[in-house]
Amino acid sequence: MTEERPKDLLSGNEAIARGAWEAGVTFASGYPGTPSTEILENFARYPGIYAEWAPNEKVALDAAIGAAYAGRRALATMKHVGLNVAADSFFYASMTGAEAGLVIISADDPQMHSSQNEQDNRNYAKFARVPCLDPADSQEARDMVIAGFDISEQFDTPVLVRPTTRISHSFTMVESSDERLDVPPRIKKFPKNPQKYVMVPANARHRHPFIEKRLQALKDFAETFPLNRTEWRDTELGIITGSVAYQYAREVFPEASILKLGMSYPLPMQMIADFARRVKRLIVLEELDPFIEEHVRLAGIPVEGKSIFPLCGELNPTIVRNAAIEAGLLPAEHFIPPTELPEKMPPVPVRPPVLCPGCPHRSTFWAIKKLHLPINGDIGCYTLGVVHPLDAIDTTGCMGAGIGVAHGASKSTGRKHVAVIGDSTFFHTGIPALANVAYNNSPVITVIMDNRVTAMTGDQPNPGTGKNLMGGDAPRIELEPLVKAMGIKHVKKVDAYDEKSVETTLKEFKRLDEPSVLITERPCALLPEVRKTYQPLKVDLEKCDGCGVCVRTGCPALVRSSEIHEESGRAKVEIDPLLCTGCDLCAQVCPSEAITFRAQMDELAFATHI
Amino acid sequence: MKTINFLLAGVGGQGVLMASNILASVGMLAGYDVKKSEIHGMSQRGGNVSSHVRWGEIVHSPIIPDASADFLLAFEAMEALRYLPMLRADSVVLMDRHQIVPVTVTSGDAVYPEYADIEGTLRQISPNVQWVPGVELAEEMGNARVANIITLGLLSTYLDVPESVWKQAIARRVPQRFVELNYHAWETGRKLRETVNA
Ligand SMILES: Cc1ncc(C[n+]2csc(CCOP(=O)(O)OP(=O)(O)O)c2C)c(N)n1
Numbered sequence: 005m006t007e008e009r010p011k012d013l014l015s016g017n018e019a020i021a022r023g024a025w026e027a028g029v030t031f032a033s034g035y036p037g038t039p040s041t042e043i044l045e046n047f048a049r050y051p052g053i054y055a056e057w058a059p060n061e062k063v064a065l066d067a068a069i070g071a072a073y074a075g076r077r078a079l080a081t082m083k084h085v086g087l088n089v090a091a092d093s094f095f096y097a098s099m100t101g102a103e104a105g106l107v108i109i110s111a112d113d114p115q116m117h118s119s120q121n122e123q124d125n126r127n128y129a130k131f132a133r134v135p136c137l138d139p140a141d142s143q144e145a146r147d148m149v150i151a152g153f154d155i156s157e158q159f160d161t162p163v164l165v166r167p168t169t170r171i172s173h174s175f176t177m178v179e180s181s182d183e184r185l186d187v188p189p190r191i192k193k194f195p196k197n198p199q200k201y202v203m204v205p206a207n208a209r210h211r212h213p214f215i216e217k218r219l220q221a222l223k224d225f226a227e228t229f230p231l232n233r234t235e236w237r238d239t240e241l242g243i244i245t246g247s248v249a250y251q252y253a254r255e256v257f258p259e260a261s262i263l264k265l266g267m268s269y270p271l272p273m274q275m276i277a278d279f280a281r282r283v284k285r286l287i288v289l290e291e292l293d294p295f296i297e298e299h300v301r302l303a304g305i306p307v308e309g310k311s312i313f314p315l316c317g318e319l320n321p322t323i324v325r326n327a328a329i330e331a332g333l334l335p336a337e338h339f340i341p342p343t344e345l346p347e348k349m350p351p352v353p354v355r356p357p358v359l360c361p362g363c364p365h366r367s368t369f370w371a372i373k374k375l376h377l378p379i380n381g382d383i384g385c386y387t388l389g390v391v392h393p394l395d396a397i398d399t400t401g402c403m404g405a406g407i408g409v410a411h412g413a414s415k416s417t418g419r420k421h422v423a424v425i426g427d428s429t430f431f432h433t434g435i436p437a438l439a440n441v442a443y444n445n446s447p448v449i450t451v452i453m454d455n456r457v458t459a460m461t462g463d464q465p466n467p468g469t470g471k472n473l474m475g476g477d478a479p480r481i482e483l484e485p486l487v488k489a490m491g492i493k494h495v496k497k498v499d500a501y502d503e504k505s506v507e508t509t510l511k512e513f514k515r516l517d518e519p520s521v522l523i524t525e526r527p528c529a530l531l532p533e534v535r536k537t538y539q540p541l542k543v544d545l546e547k548c549d550g551c552g553v554c555v556r557t558g559c560p561a562l563v564r565s566s567e568i569h570e571e572s573g574r575a576k577v578e579i580d581p582l583l584c585t586g587c588d589l590c591a592q593v594c595p596s597e598a599i600t601f602r603a604q605m606d607e608l609a610f611a612t613h614i
Numbered sequence: 615m616k617t618i619n620f621l622l623a624g625v626g627g628q629g630v631l632m633a634s635n636i637l638a639s640v641g642m643l644a645g646y647d648v649k650k651s652e653i654h655g656m657s658q659r660g661g662n663v664s665s666h667v668r669w670g671e672i673v674h675s676p677i678i679p680d681a682s683a684d685f686l687l688a689f690e691a692m693e694a695l696r697y698l699p700m701l702r703a704d705s706v707v708l709m710d711r712h713q714i715v716p717v718t719v720t721s722g723d724a725v726y727p728e729y730a731d732i733e734g735t736l737r738q739i740s741p742n743v744q745w746v747p748g749v750e751l752a753e754e755m756g757n758a759r760v761a762n763i764i765t766l767g768l769l770s771t772y773l774d775v776p777e778s779v780w781k782q783a784i785a786r787r788v789p790q791r792f793v794e795l796n797y798h799a800w801e802t803g804r805k806l807r808e809t810v811n812a
Binding site: 011013117169174175177254255343350360458555562563 | 625636639649650652660661662673675676677679680681682694695696698700715716717718719720721722725726728731735756
């Protein structure tokens with residue numbers, strides 16, 4: 005028997021990691037991406053498991069598939085757009101099934117808190133004939149991962165678990181067990197079963213009817229799956245809902261009957277029909293696409309959903325309540341009047357996310373701008389190069405896109421382009437794109453901003469870091485020889501903090517009619533070992549004339565002083581010692597030599613010590 | 615048991631999440647159902663951060679509905695202004711006087727609001743508005759990072775939760791060697807109640 009343990013307050017991501025561990029998962033692979041990142045970071049801390057960051061989501065999923073083929077319960081984690089990268093593998097895994105349970109977590113991001121789109125990945129489940137589970141809180145996140153492994157093995161299918169940002173990053177109470185399911189490897193030897201695992205057309209043609217039959221069986225299973233349940237209350241209004249929308253339904257419609265769907269694909273159509281029959285007005289409350297709604301309508305059941313609630317963005321209790329009152333689902337007295345905002349109030353300055361003080365990307369952008377070429381960016385902290393006053397990025401689409409876009413634009417117009425890409429993104433999908441630049445010979449200048457980590461998502465290690473997810477040492481893939489091996493002749497590596505060298509090299513590359521690669525190297529300023537070396541700089545107010553050149557680097561450590569330069573009437577600049585790391589960029593760009601360099605600060609400190 | 619809604623706001627790096635973790639633990643230890651919600655991601659890069667903490671018999675939504683915050687704790691002087699639609703006429707607002715100047719102000723594209731205007735604006739919604747010298751007192755203690763705990767200490771005077779529960783939650787959430795300092799900060803905040811009138 006499992007032991008009673010006190011409830012924990014866990015985030016959805018922590019709960020997923022917990023569930024995976026309890027379910028006896030021994031292998032997990034993933035690629036970081038908000039809001040999914042903490043799943044693997046937490047899972048990696050459990051005993052008796054192996055967990056890794058793969059270079060991208062496709063590789064992670066293939067690795068998890070390999071482990072499941074080999075008879076070990078396996079987990080792959082990624083953010084929603086990661087499943088686009090891994091889609092090819094997702095589809096063949098649906099065709100083959102595996103020997104042991106395979107669960108894929110893809111965390112959706114309604115509202116795009118940190119993403120480029122808000123795709124609804126339930127569509128992938130339907131597309132690939134794979135069951136999809138939608139947790140509504142951390143307890144369910146844990147429970148559904150455990151259930152997901154059982155379903156996976158019972159039906160020989162991968163299972164998609166789809167938390168959203170609100171589930172992944174909300175903390176709710178969780179009951180779990182200290183006991184871990186002991187799942188011995190389901191097979192001794194790697195399977196030799198080409199009809200099942202070698203997807204040549206002849207075999208695949210046999211598998212397709214299998215997965216359609218499996219889907220039918222899953223539909224039957226959904227009818228009695230305990231995480232699909234009906235809560236009978238008043239039958240005037242019936243709400244079909246799932247995921248976090250269930251919580252909003254409970255909060256806003258405490259009296260209504262609810263059909264809570266833990267499995268959003270395939271749907272229990274009989275259960276839905278029974279529910280519909282017994283309620284007077286039927287609505288679907290779901291975030292993003294009218295996914296459930298369309299299935300219900302297709303079954304000929306009259307239903308409302310997106311005609312009442314918005315399709316774009318996240319829902320919340322206020323949006324749901326107001327829409328419900330408007331649609332006559334709730335009496336007007338349920339309205340919570342909005343706060344009356346004062347007519348006259350000071351405008352609140354925005355705080356756009358910016359490159360951190362000491363960020364090595366800043367100096368690189370400063371130099372690149374001087375080339376006056378179109379700049380095709382990519383996804384990472386360096387995307388913040390787009391923010392004023394740097395204004396240094398012209399396009400950003402998805403990870404790995406920048407180099408390809410620069411190549412196409414350059415090839416088709418005969419003009420030069422700059423592509424900027426981070427180290428993690430380069431390993432992710434940049435390498436094939438650079439191979440194209442080399443192979444088809446475009447004069448693209450590729451700048452690999454190598455800060456030695458995957459910074460945007462919280463400084464995870466990657467193949468260039470020298471560390472792995474479990475904290476061990478790892479070989480470090482060096483970029484320079486890698487790039488040279490592609491046949492690119494003009495390759496240079498410089499210190500990102502050395503603005504002059506970055507600039508000179510780029511100007512040299514601008515004259516070339518061939519591919520070139522500049523690697524700007526300098527570890528992320530947030531890394532613990534770098535933090536220890538912070539040395540705030542100082543402005544000599546005697547020399548500063550308030551010209552503002554340094555401020556145009558966009559460094560948050562530079563603030564306007566209350567002291568005014570007499571001749572120019574401009575406010576002088578000061579440095580916030582709590583923010584400054586001493587990267588020297590401002591000192592390098594200051595035309596009045598008013599900012600003390602790090603080396604000079606060290607000398608000063610030395611002088612005062614003796 | 616009525617649901618109590620806490621909204622915590624500040625700037626990336628200020629420890630908003632740590633404070634909300636402690637507050638969530640306090641609720642749990644006091645016997646409530648607790649939910650807490652926050653958005654990470656871009657907020658790490660100097661952006662504004664907020665966290666919703668809800669205590670109740672059963673809490674459904676992890677996010678607080680508009681016009682329903684019982685308490686707004688702002689750890690930076692102007693941040694409270696961002697969340698006016700969450701407030702109602704009896705909300706309690708505790709806000710640190712500490713300023714973190716956004717780059718938009720440095721670059722001259724925006725102006726940092728005056729203290730009087732911040733307070734005046736909030737007071738038009740609720741009279742229960744209180745400045746907290748959190749960072750200032752914390753710096754006197756030698757560690758600006760405990761400023762949030764000072765505000766939590768003041769908050770505790772509005773709630774019916776035993777001191778021992780607060781201390782237990784703090785001990786759970788902060789590293790061992792900082793526990794004493796945090797207790798001290800919390801007590802300092804609690805004493806502020808004698809001098810304030812919100
Ligand atoms: C397909 C996909 N996977 C993951 C992410 C999440 N993500 C955004 S940027 C980034 C990596 C950035 O690392 P790097 O390229 O090294 O740049 P840095 O942030 O360190 O500057 C990741 C993983 C994403 N946006 N898309």
